[in-house]
Amino acid sequence: MTVDGDNAPKPPPSHDSVIDLIRRLAEAEAALREAVSGADAVIDPDRGAPLLLSAAQDALQRSEARYNRLMARMAAVVFELTPDGVIEYVNDAASEVTGYRSDELLGRRVQEILFPGDLARQIDALTVRFASGDVTGHELTLAAKDGQRVVLEFNSANQYCADGTLDKIVGLGINITRRKEAERELDTYQRRLEVLVEERTAELVRANEALHAARTAEHEQRILAEALRDLALKMIGALDLPELLDSILTGVGNIVSCDSAALILLELGGTARTVGSRGYRGRSAQPPRQEPFRWQDYPLLRQMMETRQPVVVPDIQPFAGDLHFIPAAWQHGYAVIPFQLQGEIIGFVSLTSSRPGFFTPLMVERLQLLAHQVALAVQSVRLHQQAQALAAVKERERLARDLHDAVSQTLFAASVIAESLQRRWQTNARLNEGRLKQLVQMTRGALAEMRTLLLELRPNALLEAGLDTLLPQLALSIQSRKQLEVDVQVESTFPPPPDVKICLYRIAQEALNNIAKHADAARALVRLQRRGDSIELEVGDDGRGFDPQRVSGSSLGLRIMQERAEAAGVLLTITSAPGDGTHIRAVWPQNSDDASEDQAAQEAHRPREL
Numbered sequence: 001m002t003v004d005g006d007n008a009p010k011p012p013p014s015h016d017s018v019i020d021l022i023r024r025l026a027e028a029e030a031a032l033r034e035a036v037s038g039a040d041a042v043i044d045p046d047r048g049a050p051l052l053l054s055a056a057q058d059a060l061q062r063s064e065a066r067y068n069r070l071m072a073r074m075a076a077v078v079f080e081l082t083p084d085g086v087i088e089y090v091n092d093a094a095s096e097v098t099g100y101r102s103d104e105l106l107g108r109r110v111q112e113i114l115f116p117g118d119l120a121r122q123i124d125a126l127t128v129r130f131a132s133g134d135v136t137g138h139e140l141t142l143a144a145k146d147g148q149r150v151v152l153e154f155n156s157a158n159q160y161c162a163d164g165t166l167d168k169i170v171g172l173g174i175n176i177t178r179r180k181e182a183e184r185e186l187d188t189y190q191r192r193l194e195v196l197v198e199e200r201t202a203e204l205v206r207a208n209e210a211l212h213a214a215r216t217a218e219h220e221q222r223i224l225a226e227a228l229r230d231l232a233l234k235m236i237g238a239l240d241l242p243e244l245l246d247s248i249l250t251g252v253g254n255i256v257s258c259d260s261a262a263l264i265l266l267e268l269g270g271t272a273r274t275v276g277s278r279g280y281r282g283r284s285a286q287p288p289r290q291e292p293f294r295w296q297d298y299p300l301l302r303q304m305m306e307t308r309q310p311v312v313v314p315d316i317q318p319f320a321g322d323l324h325f326i327p328a329a330w331q332h333g334y335a336v337i338p339f340q341l342q343g344e345i346i347g348f349v350s351l352t353s354s355r356p357g358f359f360t361p362l363m364v365e366r367l368q369l370l371a372h373q374v375a376l377a378v379q380s381v382r383l384h385q386q387a388q389a390l391a392a393v394k395e396r397e398r399l400a401r402d403l404h405d406a407v408s409q410t411l412f413a414a415s416v417i418a419e420s421l422q423r424r425w426q427t428n429a430r431l432n433e434g435r436l437k438q439l440v441q442m443t444r445g446a447l448a449e450m451r452t453l454l455l456e457l458r459p460n461a462l463l464e465a466g467l468d469t470l471l472p473q474l475a476l477s478i479q480s481r482k483q484l485e486v487d488v489q490v491e492s493t494f495p496p497p498p499d500v501k502i503c504l505y506r507i508a509q510e511a512l513n514n515i516a517k518h519a520d521a522a523r524a525l526v527r528l529q530r531r532g533d534s535i536e537l538e539v540g541d542d543g544r545g546f547d548p549q550r551v552s553g554s555s556l557g558l559r560i561m562q563e564r565a566e567a568a569g570v571l572l573t574i575t576s577a578p579g580d581g582t583h584i585r586a587v588w589p590q591n592s593d594d595a596s597e598d599q600a601a602q603e604a605h606r607p608r609e610l
Contacts, residue, residue: 077152077173083166085110085126097152097175099145115141115149140173151180227254245276248349248374253278255370256363258351260331262288264324265347265378270294272301272324272347279352288325288350298324300336305345310337310364314357324350333358337367339375346375463498470505471526474512478524482516485523493530500588503568504528504537507561511539511584514557519543519582533589540583545576 077097080089090105098105098113105113114122118141126140140154152173161167230251245263252261260279264272271292295301299322304311313319316327316334323334333353338345349371353359468490475486496504508526515524521543528537551558558574565572565586576582 077171077175079110079169079171079173081110081169081171083169088168094173097144097150097173098142104145113142115143117141117149139176149177150175151177223254227251230254242276244377248370248377249276249278251370252349252351252367255366256351256359258333258335258353258358260352262325262350263347264288264350266295266345267292270296293324295324298322301348304336304338304348308338308340308345310335310368312359312364316352327352330354332356335359335364335367337364337371339371339378341375341379346378349374463501466495467493467501467504467528471508471528474505474509475524475526478512478516484516484521486512487523487525489525489527489529491529493528493535496535496588499568500535500570503564503570504535504586504588506564507570507572507584507586508537508539510557510561515539515541515543515582519545521581531587535588537586538583540581542581545578545580545582547578548574548576 075093077094078089078091079087079094081087087105087108087110090102092102094100094105095102100113110126111119111123122141126138136155138154138156140152142150142152144150153176154171154173156169156171158169159167248263249261252258258279260277262274262277264274266272272295273292274288274290277288295305300311300313300319301324313334315332316323317332319334320327327334331352331354333355335351337349337351339347339349349367351359351367471490472488475488478484479486495501512524512526515521519541521541524539524541526537526539528535530536561574561584562572564570569588571587571589573585573587574582575585
């Protein structure tokens with residue numbers, strides 16, 4: 001709907017327009033009162049002026065009535081105050097806001113209804129503002145009858161007398177208590193939000209720091225795991241103690257970036273010896289001495305041995321006399337970590353750093369993980385060395401037995417035949433001739449046997465000699481022990497790799513030994529030939545043979561041949577039957593097709609248990 005002209009709705013008047021209206025009404029009332037009062041003084045009642053005075057009084061009453069109705073109907077609080085602050089008039093809105101009746105407010109000083117919490121401040125502010133003229137936008141805090149706090153946005157206009165003196169103060173107040181409460185709540189919420197934001201920011205910072213620390217720890221753990229894995233792989237493959245010690249020192253450097261490290265192993269009799277060190281070269285420091293020393297003479301080592309725990313010293317300079325080495329001026333941080341195996345300490349690693357307090361509990365924990373692996377690896381190398389020593393002893397014992405069983409008996413038989421020939425030389429020339437041939441054969445066999453045993457004592461000689469020399473010598477040594485005819489056929493072949501040559505030689509040796517001991521054969525064949533890109537070794541006999549399916553698991557000879565063949569990549573086939581002799585075929589394949597065919601043949605004829 002459209003409204004035009006004077007009937008159109010008008011916007012509500014602003015505070016300034018209301019104040020201006022109040023001022024003009026007050027001024028009009030004051031002027032009218034003054035006019036009526038003046039007229040009352042100058043008009044002579046006897047000359048007929050009472051009617052005029054009555055009309056003026058009526059106009060004044062009507063003006064006051066309109067003024068009072070206007071003030072009463074206003075939603076804003078309206079006050080009229082004397083210059084000294086006494087309340088002369090309030091409208092109905094003042095009663096609604098303060099809870100006081102109009103008669104309870106009239107005649108009271110405005111200071112009496114100000115909120116006591118900030119009374120002095122408000123009185124001072126009002127005194128200054130009223131003295132300076134009109135008041136605009138002042139916040140006036142009143143105390144309601146029930147003690148509640150009421151906040152007014154207060155505006156006032158001063159009304160002056162004709163002589164310029166202040167007559168009254170007309171004030172208008174808008175109740176902004178709810179707005180102020182909302183502002184206070186908003187401010188509270190704002191402060192609370194700021195606190196929450198600060199707390200949340202602090203939590204995020206802590207979470208970010210924790211995440212960064214977790215990522216750092218994960219990265220360090222991954223580096224540690226990789227270092228331990230690499231070290232474990234190296235230690236597993238290390239069968240030589242110097243190689244193992246080098247791997248350990250490298251692993252220590254990867255896990256803890258210290259400046260120097262020394263490995264010390266305990267020996268029998270309560271002594272210890274430094275077996276490896278790193279980080280001393282070019283640093284004006286003497287590495288720990290290599291000769292054995294008594295660890296009991298050094299307090300820090302005694303503490304480690306007694307507690308079986310690592311010992312960490314932030315700065316070793318004051319402990320120079322308690323160490324198993326003389327520290328240089330740059331060495332400060334020190335840690336010694338024991339290697340334990342089944343509750344026994346077998347050695348320890350001694351670490352130094354140029355930084356005091358370098359070794360932290362985390363580093364020590366990581367080194368303890370390494371120490372367990374080191375103990376296992378050192379023990380493994382020691383056991384390997386002991387096994388090698390034991391194997392050497394057993395090999396010497398075997399050679400001694402072979403010398404006794406083969407060469408010594410052959411030479412004894414040759415001496416008996418020689419003595420017999422000496423006594424019977426003139427009696428039977430034909431018999432003596434046969435004996436002489438037998439003596440020559442036995443002597444040659446003994447010589448071949450002796451050469452074979454000498455090759456066993458000098459492993460490098462096996463690598464230097466060719467199979468065309470080794471195989472006939474093997475056959476001749478067997479013939480000296482057994483009345484066996486051995487046919488050796490060796491073709492010219494390309495030289496196989498050293499490990500393959502040793503494998504073929506050992507297979508032929510084991511096969512001929514088995515023929516001499518178990519086959520009860522009259523003839524045997526040893527053939528080495530080249531087939532395409534392969535080398536083939538055959539050893540057969542016409543003996544009693546055996547059933548491969550019923551071979552005992554304790555047959556070490558066959559098992560050893562199989563293990564040697566697999567280690568060298570040689571395909572081994574063993575064929576035998578009771579009463580039909582034994583045939584052994586070993587092929588070193590250079591061609592994949594030949595290898596697959598030989599593998600199939602091997603699987604077809606291989607005994608179930610060797």
